[in-house]
Amino acid sequence: xxxxxxxxxxxxxxxxxxxxxxxxxxxxGHRMLLDAVKRLAAQVGGRSxxxxxxxxxxxxxxxxxxxxxxxxxxxxxxxxxxxxxxxMIVVPFDHRFSxxxxxEFIRNCMIGKLHIRGLAVGYNHRFGRDNEGNFDTLSPLxxxxxxxxxxxxxxxxxxxxxxxTVIRRLIEEGDMAQAARLLTHPYIIKGMARNxxxxxxxxxxxxxxSGRYAAVVGGQEMNVVVDGRSLLVDIEDREVIxxxx
Numbered sequence: 001x002x003x004x005x006x007x008x009x010x011x012x013x014x015x016x017x018x019x020x021x022x023x024x025x026x027x028x029g030h031r032m033l034l035d036a037v038k039r040l041a042a043q044v045g046g047r048s049x050x051x052x053x054x055x056x057x058x059x060x061x062x063x064x065x066x067x068x069x070x071x072x073x074x075x076x077x078x079x080x081x082x083x084x085x086x087x088m089i090v091v092p093f094d095h096r097f098s099x100x101x102x103x104e105f106i107r108n109c110m111i112g113k114l115h116i117r118g119l120a121v122g123y124n125h126r127f128g129r130d131n132e133g134n135f136d137t138l139s140p141l142x143x144x145x146x147x148x149x150x151x152x153x154x155x156x157x158x159x160x161x162x163x164x165t166v167i168r169r170l171i172e173e174g175d176m177a178q179a180a181r182l183l184t185h186p187y188i189i190k191g192m193a194r195n196x197x198x199x200x201x202x203x204x205x206x207x208x209x210s211g212r213y214a215a216v217v218g219g220q221e222m223n224v225v226v227d228g229r230s231l232l233v234d235i236e237d238r239e240v241i242x243x244x245x
Contacts, residue, residue, distance in 0.1 A: 001081040004089045007113040013087050015046025017118030017148075018110065021125060022164075023052055025070035026079035028184045029122075029155035029162040034083045036152045037120040044117035044148060047086040051114075052076065053093040056204070060093045068168055068206040075188050078241070082185075089114070102133025103141060111145050118148040157182055174208045176244045186216065186243035193235040198242065200229050207231075208244065216243040 004010050017040040023030050034050070041048040054073050058064050071079065073090060080088050091097070091109075100108070105128055110116045119138070127133040135151045142149035155162050162182050170179040171187060180186045189207070191198040200207060208226055215224040217233055217240055224242060225232040231242060 001077065001085055002087040003077055004087065006092060007089070007109065010087075010089060010114050013047050013049060013114065015041075015044050015117045016049045016087070016114055017041035017044050017046055017120065018049040018051055018114065018116050019120040020051040020127065021122070022056065023050060023071075023076055023080070024056075024164045025167055025183055026076060026083065026185075027070075027162055027164065027167055028157055028182055031083065031184055032155045033120055033122055033152045034080070034085060036150055037118075038084060040118040040120050040148060040150055041086070046117050048084070049087045049089060049114070049116075050080055050085050051089045051091060054090050055093060057093050057098065059204070061095065061098060064204070067204055068172075069204045070164060070167060070171070070183075070206055071188065072190065072202055072205060075190050078190070079185065079188065099129055102128030102137060104128075105133070106138070106141050106145065111147075116147050118150065120150045120152060123151060123153045168206055171206055171208050174211060174213075176208060176213055180245055186245045189231065189242040189244065191231070191240060191242070192238070193233055193240045194237055196233060196236060198231040198233060198240065200231070213244050215245060217241070 017037055019033055019037045038048045058067050077088055121135055138149055167179050167182050176187055191200060210226050210228060212223050212225050215222060217235055222234055
């Protein structure tokens with residue numbers, strides 16, 4: 001998967017079909033959207049693209065009190081690549097960017113820079129100034145600019161609404177098995193092991209309560225101890241991907 005930071009070189013992406021959002025956790029609901037954008041890319045004969053934002057909009061707008069995130073940008077990229085997405089665009093988010101109307105964003109970024117052929121949006125996704133961008137307001141823009149617009153409906157699992165908020169609560173409670181079921185993959189923590197310890201310096205990265213958890217680390221099953229903002233693993237001095245199961 002190709003990763004673009006900002007809009008440099010995005011014009012080289014062939015006939016892009018895109019979707020946009022935070023995609024925190026890349027959970028089961030996101031997977032429906034990712035599958036839709038891959039089908040849309042096949043329909044228009046191009047590449048599937050996920051556009052996401054860094055820093056998280058709440059951080060950029062000074063509303064980050066109590067914010068906990070399921071994935072860092074690196075973790076998100078790894079999960080999107082596993083999901084078969086062709087390219088990820090990481091857009092710098094700030095006040096100026098947030099003040100764009102949905103029409104300005106579509107015209108200037110999605111058409112003017114990315115040249116999209118298709119756009120997939122979630123059933124309740126809203127964006128742009130005053131959250132005015134949604135499926136209904138995008139429909140006339142799709143007709144004007146000539147791209148295919150596709151709406152993805154809500155995803156549930158056994159009648160349970162799947163959302164990043166629900167999954168965060170499960171992780172805060174230490175229910176990693178249920179969190180993994182709604183995520184459709186184990187909970188990922190990526191870090192550098194030094195002397196059997198992985199210290200998580202990103203203060204927004206959500207960790208479960210302190211305790212012992214079953215995990216897969218580098219393909220090997222083992223128990224991992226969460227100790228505050230650190231994880232104790234039987235691994236020495238290398239980058240690791242910890243999958244809590």
